[in-house]
Amino acid sequence: xxxxxxxxxxxxxxxxxxxxxxxxxxxxxxxxxxxxxxxxxxxxxxxxxxxxxxxxxxxxxxxxxxxxxxxxxxxxxxxxxxxxxxxxxxxxxxxxxxxxxxxxxxxxxxxxxxxxxxxxxxxxxxxxxxxxxxxxxxxxxxxxxxxxxxxxxxxxxxxxxxxxxxxxxxxxxxxxxxxxxxxxxxxxxxxxxxxxxxxxxxxxxxxxxxxxxxxxxxxxxxxxxxxxxxxxxxxxxxxxxxxxxxxxxxxxxxxxxxxxxxxxxxxxxxxxxxxxxxxxxxxxxxx
Amino acid sequence: xxxxxxxxxxxxxxxxxxxxxxxxxxxxxxxxxxxxxxxxxxxxxxxxxxxxxxxxxxxxxxxxxxxxxxxxxxxxxxxxxxxxxxxxxxxxxxxxxxxxxxxxxxxxxxxxxxxxxxxxxxxxxxxxxxxxxxxxxxxxxxxxxxxxxxxxxxxxxxxxxxxxxxxxxxxxxxxxxxxxxxxxxxxxxxxxxxxxxxxxxxxxxxxxxxxxxxxxxxxxxxxxxxxxxxxxxxxxxxxxxxxxxxxxxxxxxxxxxxxxxxxxxxxxxxxxxxxxxxxxxxxxxxxxxxxxxxxxxxxxxxxxxxxxxxxx
Numbered sequence: 001x002x003x004x005x006x007x008x009x010x011x012x013x014x015x016x017x018x019x020x021x022x023x024x025x026x027x028x029x030x031x032x033x034x035x036x037x038x039x040x041x042x043x044x045x046x047x048x049x050x051x052x053x054x055x056x057x058x059x060x061x062x063x064x065x066x067x068x069x070x071x072x073x074x075x076x077x078x079x080x081x082x083x084x085x086x087x088x089x090x091x092x093x094x095x096x097x098x099x100x101x102x103x104x105x106x107x108x109x110x111x112x113x114x115x116x117x118x119x120x121x122x123x124x125x126x127x128x129x130x131x132x133x134x135x136x137x138x139x140x141x142x143x144x145x146x147x148x149x150x151x152x153x154x155x156x157x158x159x160x161x162x163x164x165x166x167x168x169x170x171x172x173x174x175x176x177x178x179x180x181x182x183x184x185x186x187x188x189x190x191x192x193x194x195x196x197x198x199x200x201x202x203x204x205x206x207x208x209x210x211x212x213x214x215x216x217x218x219x220x221x222x223x224x225x226x227x228x229x230x231x232x233x234x235x236x237x238x239x240x241x242x243x244x245x246x247x248x249x250x251x252x253x254x255x256x257x258x259x260x261x262x263x264x265x266x267x268x269x270x271x272x273x274x275x276x277x278x279x280x281x282x283x284x285x286x287x
Numbered sequence: 288x289x290x291x292x293x294x295x296x297x298x299x300x301x302x303x304x305x306x307x308x309x310x311x312x313x314x315x316x317x318x319x320x321x322x323x324x325x326x327x328x329x330x331x332x333x334x335x336x337x338x339x340x341x342x343x344x345x346x347x348x349x350x351x352x353x354x355x356x357x358x359x360x361x362x363x364x365x366x367x368x369x370x371x372x373x374x375x376x377x378x379x380x381x382x383x384x385x386x387x388x389x390x391x392x393x394x395x396x397x398x399x400x401x402x403x404x405x406x407x408x409x410x411x412x413x414x415x416x417x418x419x420x421x422x423x424x425x426x427x428x429x430x431x432x433x434x435x436x437x438x439x440x441x442x443x444x445x446x447x448x449x450x451x452x453x454x455x456x457x458x459x460x461x462x463x464x465x466x467x468x469x470x471x472x473x474x475x476x477x478x479x480x481x482x483x484x485x486x487x488x489x490x491x492x493x494x495x496x497x498x499x500x501x502x503x504x505x506x507x508x509x510x511x512x513x514x515x516x517x518x519x520x521x522x523x524x525x526x527x528x529x530x531x532x533x534x535x536x537x538x539x540x541x542x543x544x545x546x547x548x549x550x551x552x553x554x555x556x557x558x559x560x561x562x563x564x565x566x567x568x569x570x571x572x573x574x575x576x577x578x579x580x581x582x583x584x585x586x587x588x589x590x591x592x593x594x595x596x597x598x599x
Binding site: 085 | 291293340347351456
């Protein structure tokens, strides 16, 4: 048995179970039916505002559910420093939600103050790892909450890269001493786009740093796969999930579904399929 | 190539406008073939060339920002028509790429950009600017801060000659030349209508826009505000607009009213009843917020409007 602890310093020693992303099309269902859900993940940027309906809804959700913040524009890998206004607003939200840990992507997306609003891939260099790790440390020190970085799906690789993606991820999280949000769908998508073995990726990452796991669906095109979060999770991704929890232990797991979003029950049922793998893993550990 | 150089190079390529067939441009701005430029920093594989790999990001970028633009400005789309609207969106986003971590602010510079580039909207420039101002005000009213509303006790003993009322940050005040509030509500209504074909909806939108475009420009004044977390429009009299703007500028209540009445068409005999009605409405809607500090001195007292005017 490699890792029995369900929780670690990178998710603030919590044991959150299976969650789903909080999406506006489900607000009414959640607030009126009050379904039993372990936790919701929110996109931080949607609530980094001064007032209005989104914050009112968030406060109502916070009265009944546990929330974890997930960001899409901190751009830890951008060469420029973090935007002060962004940090200020993010800290206000952290205080509001009391998120036990906070996640964002291991990517870049802005340069010279101009934002692409995309999760652009990193060059896997030691220079990039050093800059990224320093930024993660700076942000964590400012926000005073554990941080976990998520591996992204990518469609391009750079000549300047000096290591594999999983080596880069390891280099960054160990330099920053932060957690990993292991997105097993992103590993699958990138493995198909760049021809590597996704199981090797999962075997090589420092499992003791995995604070959370993402599962999701994607779209397959003729020459590549896009990370679209608009389908159920496919079997090969569930297999990667099983691998991941075998290495990291029971870990807070979240299903992402961001486009062509079906009913709340359909999304939740898809997420709860993770229970089968968690139960199998528990059984394996018990014997 | 260090991290910053690589990121500048890639961002430049990603943010370069697409071709009319929504592909990546074949030639870079410096005249070199893009295949050559991309191959210098992006690897190819057996399925995709460097160019094709970068093109995925180039297309994603434009689809994302154009979709965000379209989502925020259905009224402008109705005014300009689909083809011109798309051209305006591309031109604006090329000139003014996002400088904020949130797409919410993507079009914060659209009004000033449109004023600087009147050619895009042609004969409908004034109507287009009005619509952009209204749709941006709608965004601001939706999620700007709401401070605790003023309560009667906050006004205890206040003197109108010294009283400076603070307006809610979410309250947006607009002076417009066309009744774009009605137009926007109509456009939204058309979009929400179920069971109607796209062609029918588009025809109805065009008819609405034509009807407004034919009107002679005439000032209207509008408050865009939030109540119970929904955004509403409320037409204002000119005097109301001036009073509220003066208050927002930090003028005293008496000064704001004086300024508004100086050129007013309200009969001189009894303006106070009308003004009191306005303020009742504003208070009911929660447009005034509590003082930041104790600016309303406890020794001041509230005096009837007519008297207060004489005191200032």
